[in-house]
Amino acid sequence: MKTICLYFEIHQIIHLKRYRCFDIGRDHYYYDDYENERSITDIAERSYIPALSTLIDMAKSNDGAFKVALSLSGVGLEQLEIYAPKVIELLHKLNETGCCEFLCEPYSHGLSSLANEECFRDDVERMRKKVKQMFGQDPKVFRNSSLIYSNEIGAMVADMGFKGMLTEGAKHVLGWKSPHYLYHCAHNPNLKLLLRDYKLSDDISLRFSNPDWSEYPLFADKYIGWIADLPEEEQVINIFMELSSLGIFQPLSSNILEFLKALPACAKEKGIIFSTPTEIVTKLKSVDQVDVPYPLSWVDEERDISCWLGNVMQREAFNKLYSVAERVHLCTDRRIKQDWDYMQASNNFRFMTTKNTGVTLNRGIYDSPFDAFTNYMNILGDFISRVNSLYPVDMDNEELNSLLTTIKNQGLEIEALEKELNKYKKKAAKKSAE
Amino acid sequence: MKVLMFGWEFPPKILGGLAVASYGITKGLSVQGDVETTFCLPKPTGEEEKFLNIIGMNQVPIVWRDVDYNYLKSRLPNYTTPEQYYAFRDHIYADFSYMHVNDLGCMEFAGGYPQNLHEEINNYSIIAGVVARQQEFDIIHAHDWLTYPAGVHAKMVSGKPLCIHVHATDFDRSRGKVNPTVYSIEKNGMDHADCIMCVSELTRQTVIHQYHQDPRKCVAMHNAVYPLSQELQDIPRVEHPKEKVVTFLGRITMQKGPEYFVEAAALVLQRTRNIRFVMAGSGDMLEAMIHLAAERGIADRFHFPGFQRGRQVYEAYKNSDVFVMPSVSEPFGIAPLEAMQCGTPSIISKQSGCGEILENVIKVDYWDINAMADAIYSICTNPSLFQYLQEEGKKEVDGITWEKVGLKHRAIYEELIRNNRK
Numbered sequence: 001m002k003t004i005c006l007y008f009e010i011h012q013i014i015h016l017k018r019y020r021c022f023d024i025g026r027d028h029y030y031y032d033d034y035e036n037e038r039s040i041t042d043i044a045e046r047s048y049i050p051a052l053s054t055l056i057d058m059a060k061s062n063d064g065a066f067k068v069a070l071s072l073s074g075v076g077l078e079q080l081e082i083y084a085p086k087v088i089e090l091l092h093k094l095n096e097t098g099c100c101e102f103l104c105e106p107y108s109h110g111l112s113s114l115a116n117e118e119c120f121r122d123d124v125e126r127m128r129k130k131v132k133q134m135f136g137q138d139p140k141v142f143r144n145s146s147l148i149y150s151n152e153i154g155a156m157v158a159d160m161g162f163k164g165m166l167t168e169g170a171k172h173v174l175g176w177k178s179p180h181y182l183y184h185c186a187h188n189p190n191l192k193l194l195l196r197d198y199k200l201s202d203d204i205s206l207r208f209s210n211p212d213w214s215e216y217p218l219f220a221d222k223y224i225g226w227i228a229d230l231p232e233e234e235q236v237i238n239i240f241m242e243l244s245s246l247g248i249f250q251p252l253s254s255n256i257l258e259f260l261k262a263l264p265a266c267a268k269e270k271g272i273i274f275s276t277p278t279e280i281v282t283k284l285k286s287v288d289q290v291d292v293p294y295p296l297s298w299v300d301e302e303r304d305i306s307c308w309l310g311n312v313m314q315r316e317a318f319n320k321l322y323s324v325a326e327r328v329h330l331c332t333d334r335r336i337k338q339d340w341d342y343m344q345a346s347n348n349f350r351f352m353t354t355k356n357t358g359v360t361l362n363r364g365i366y367d368s369p370f371d372a373f374t375n376y377m378n379i380l381g382d383f384i385s386r387v388n389s390l391y392p393v394d395m396d397n398e399e400l401n402s403l404l405t406t407i408k409n410q411g412l413e414i415e416a417l418e419k420e421l422n423k424y425k426k427k428a429a430k431k432s433a434e
Numbered sequence: 435m436k437v438l439m440f441g442w443e444f445p446p447k448i449l450g451g452l453a454v455a456s457y458g459i460t461k462g463l464s465v466q467g468d469v470e471t472t473f474c475l476p477k478p479t480g481e482e483e484k485f486l487n488i489i490g491m492n493q494v495p496i497v498w499r500d501v502d503y504n505y506l507k508s509r510l511p512n513y514t515t516p517e518q519y520y521a522f523r524d525h526i527y528a529d530f531s532y533m534h535v536n537d538l539g540c541m542e543f544a545g546g547y548p549q550n551l552h553e554e555i556n557n558y559s560i561i562a563g564v565v566a567r568q569q570e571f572d573i574i575h576a577h578d579w580l581t582y583p584a585g586v587h588a589k590m591v592s593g594k595p596l597c598i599h600v601h602a603t604d605f606d607r608s609r610g611k612v613n614p615t616v617y618s619i620e621k622n623g624m625d626h627a628d629c630i631m632c633v634s635e636l637t638r639q640t641v642i643h644q645y646h647q648d649p650r651k652c653v654a655m656h657n658a659v660y661p662l663s664q665e666l667q668d669i670p671r672v673e674h675p676k677e678k679v680v681t682f683l684g685r686i687t688m689q690k691g692p693e694y695f696v697e698a699a700a701l702v703l704q705r706t707r708n709i710r711f712v713m714a715g716s717g718d719m720l721e722a723m724i725h726l727a728a729e730r731g732i733a734d735r736f737h738f739p740g741f742q743r744g745r746q747v748y749e750a751y752k753n754s755d756v757f758v759m760p761s762v763s764e765p766f767g768i769a770p771l772e773a774m775q776c777g778t779p780s781i782i783s784k785q786s787g788c789g790e791i792l793e794n795v796i797k798v799d800y801w802d803i804n805a806m807a808d809a810i811y812s813i814c815t816n817p818s819l820f821q822y823l824q825e826e827g828k829k830e831v832d833g834i835t836w837e838k839v840g841l842k843h844r845a846i847y848e849e850l851i852r853n854n855r856k
Contacts, residue, residue, distance in 0.1 A: 020804050020807070020808045021702070021705050021807065021808050021811040022704060022705055022804075022807070023700060099744045250478070311822055312818040312821050312822050313816070313819050313822050315818065316816060316817070316818035316819075354822075354826070367797065368796070368797065370796045370809070370812075370819060370823070371796070371809075373812070373816070373819055374808055374809060374811075374812035374816075374819070375808075377812060377815075377816050377819075378808070378812070381815075390831075428660070
């Protein structure tokens with residue numbers, strides 16, 4: 001029996017403000033509050049709220065036959081909590097229907113999986129806790145920022161106890177193989193991989209409302225027909241996209257939500273069911289391993305990481321940022337930790353891309369990749385100097401770590417000794433009173 | 435195809451950007467093989483390259499003189515033959531004996547931009563009447579306002595299509611306070627032209643809105659650069675591990691926006707002292723800039739080496755880590771392209787025409803000194819940005835060639851000739 005696995009991503013970055021080199025050392029607030037509020041409320045109103053309402057309706061009206069998976073980035077969630085609590089409410093409602101699975105992803109939506117294992121684990125664990133705390137679900141399946149995946153990342157994720165992971169069904173990796181099966185990680189067979197069918201996914205998220213497309217207009221029965229016509233053995237159809245595709249990239253006026261609503265009924269007719277990622281990884285067996293020595297992602301035609309780390313500027317920014325990763329990890333300053341999350345978001349690197357993809361990229365407040373780079377490096381300069389001012393720079397991290405441990409242990413010891421001292425003092429006081 | 439071109443400057447005698455552009459355009463046309471260009475100059479030096487025919491306007495008679503063949507041979511420079519002289523003499527079209535002419539019936543030119551420029555422009559157009567009657571050609575091409583009257587005259591005489599090339603307008607030179615005489619010459623030339631080639635979209639918009647021209651006959655025709663000669667390529671780049679050098683190079687006049695460079699420098703120097711600023715060139719605002727730098731308290735980091743010529747220009751580029759061109763209004767602006775050829779990243783104002791064809795430069799508004807300072811600081815402190823702009827900028831500018839510009843010219847010529855026959 002064929003099954004559709006539908007998954008949506010919710011993520012919005014915290015926009016950085018215009019930060020000049022003269023501000024370094026003087027201004028430690030890096031964010032454009034106006035733009036953050038404007039963009040998140042706009043997206044919530046035009047996309048998240050109508051789309052989530054539709055998903056709730058679908059879950060309620062199909063008696064459990066419709067299932068969907070969602071993942072949120074921590075930074076996106078923070079923004080929703082502040083500016084669009086309505087979306088959080090809807091997420092809770094959707095969770096109550098029992099038809100929705102929440103996946104885990106890195107809190108910052110950053111590229112830490114490519115840079116620093118400790119930082120990555122920390123990033124993931126915090127999001128895991130957050131999901132557990134908000135929705136009462138313990139995520140079993142992981143999706144990395146922009147579906148970035150390689151063998152090593154797979155091994156790390158498996159090591160953290162995840163059963164499955166979502167990634168891109170990239171042609172250069174799969175070759176003749178089909179994405180419609182369950183695969184496993186080459187370094188750890190316990191981690192199952194669900195591969196995105198980019199054709200069927202992009203039909204909805206990229207092409208749905210394009211009148212020049214040969215399949216326009218697309219209706220649910222036709223779409224389900226394509227899935228039903230796939231060979232009998234191909235059982236898992238993974239359709240992954242950003243939630244903002246519904247409403248922002250494909251306007252609501254294109255009736256994309258009606259299309260979505262009609263999917264479960266059409267699927268039922270053809271005997272196709274919906275499943276969540278966890279159901280798939282527990283029920284089905286993996287057919288083969290997928291070997292991914294170099295990282296892939298779901299972005300651009302190349303499906304690699306070149307849109308974040310393709311040019312020297314991006315690599316310098318990336319290396320500079322993660323050069324302080326250990327220091328940030330050691331420190332306990334909450335503001336630094338928070339800035340660290342926001343600065344890691346992969347979008348910041350995307351703004352610096354110089355790739356010519358033929359599609360115009362919305363660079364936000366930036367004129368050009370150079371402008372984006374300059375602004376980011378200014379902020380990073382200030383951030384790094386703050387991190388360095390916490391502990392002496394000329395001390396290496398291991399030494400610092402052991403010192404910090406010693407200090408912590410000594411603190412604990414002193415506390416214990418004080419307790420004991422108090423105990424004896426009291427005893428002594430009692431005795432002298434007697 | 436034969437092109438009759440009117441110009442005021444041509445290498446090896448270079449007074450401004452016009453000579454370089456004239457050379458590039460004619461050279462670009464010549465490599466196509468079947469385009470024959472005749473270039474009219476007020477006063478050739480005789481050392482021009484031979485890929486095109488040069489007519490010295492100071493050797494074209496406008497008053498009939500009975501001169502002996504052998505005398506002519508001794509009087510004329512080697513690039514004009516007596517036969518050529520006689521041919522021109524047969525086409526004198528009016529009595530100009532009241533004009534100031536020499537023993538050959540020709541008028542002398544001072545060359546360059548003398549005090550009596552308007553008189554020379556007029557003389558030039560009188561002579562153009564003789565040339566246009568004698569020469570055979572398919573199209574007329576006139577460079578900059580000095581030669582527009584000559585172009586219009588030639589069109590009147592021959593009925594061939596006229597193409598004028600706007601390298602700059604008086605609006606750019608004067609920040610809007612135009613000289614009415616110059617404006618009227620420019621406007622008259624544009625009104626008579628069949629096609630107006632502008633060196634950028636920016637200039638094209640000026641032509642359309644300030645000179646009220648039909649947008650359909652205005653085309654943007656961006657300039658290009660010639661690859662550096664081996665000698666210039668061999669000038670070594672100077673690395674500055676400790677103190678970076680930021681350079682402004684050009685005329686220090688209102689049009690080039692030098693005061694914004696000084697203000698941006700003052701801002702950068704608040705942040706770091708490890709950068710030196712160089713303002714090379716001369717002009718009527720030089721003193722004011724020296725005062726301004728002193729007033730901002732940055733004179734110890736700010737240098738004025740004066741006017742640079744020839745090889746010195748390239749040495750200055752190669753000795754810089756950043757090149758800045760904050761022009762208030764720049765029709766095209768070849769300097770950043772040359773800096774990029776030398777491997778120096780450039781910051782240009784958005785009000786510069788060359789920005790339309792360049793990707794790997796940083797563009798800021800000329801008045802936005804904060805952004806300019808930020809960009810300067812960023813290139814000086816982030817090696818990757820420097821490296822990217824250097825490498826990609828070099829690649830980009832190497833792809834901008836006069837040969838491509840020549841092909842575009844040819845397409846326009848052909849269309850004009852086709853339409854003219856109808």
